Amino acid sequence: MAQDEIAQVKAGNSNWLWLASLGTFGVFALSSGKSLLAAGFVLLGLFAFFNNPMKINEPIPGAPKKLLLISWACGLAGVLAVLSA
Numbered sequence: 211m212a213q214d215e216i217a218q219v220k221a222g223n224s225n226w227l228w229l230a231s232l233g234t235f236g237v238f239a240l241s242s243g244k245s246l247l248a249a250g251f252v253l254l255g256l257f258a259f260f261n262n263p264m265k266i267n268e269p270i271p272g273a274p275k276k277l278l279l280i281s282w283a284c285g286l287a288g289v290l291a292v293l294s295a
Contacts, residue, residue: 224262224264225258225259225260225262226259228255228258228259228263229255229256229258229259230255231255232251232252232254232255232258233251233252233255235251236248236249236250236251236252236255239251239295244295246291246294246295247291247292247295249288249291250287250288250289250290250291250292250295251288251292252288253284253285253287253288253291254284254285254288254289254292255288256281256284256285256288257281257282257284257285257288258285259281260277260278260281261278261281261282261285
């Protein structure tokens with residue numbers, strides 16, 4: 211296995227880790243009756259799944275694809291939901 215393949219596998223695993231951890235926070239918020247907070251955490255998890263939050267220096271593409279735009283919309287909606295809860 212080349213170094214590039216190992217890096218891609220680790221990046222995929224970290225994306226699932228972000229989704230799982232924020233989804234778990236959403237389950238805890240839902241169990242305490244805060245559905246808006248739970249939805250915010252799940253939406254942030256979807257954003258973190260498609261975008262790696264640990265890579266801050268990554269350039270934003272000039273013409274983003276539809277999936278990237280949807281993930282940014284999920285991130286924005288998640289932040290607004292968490293702040294309003």
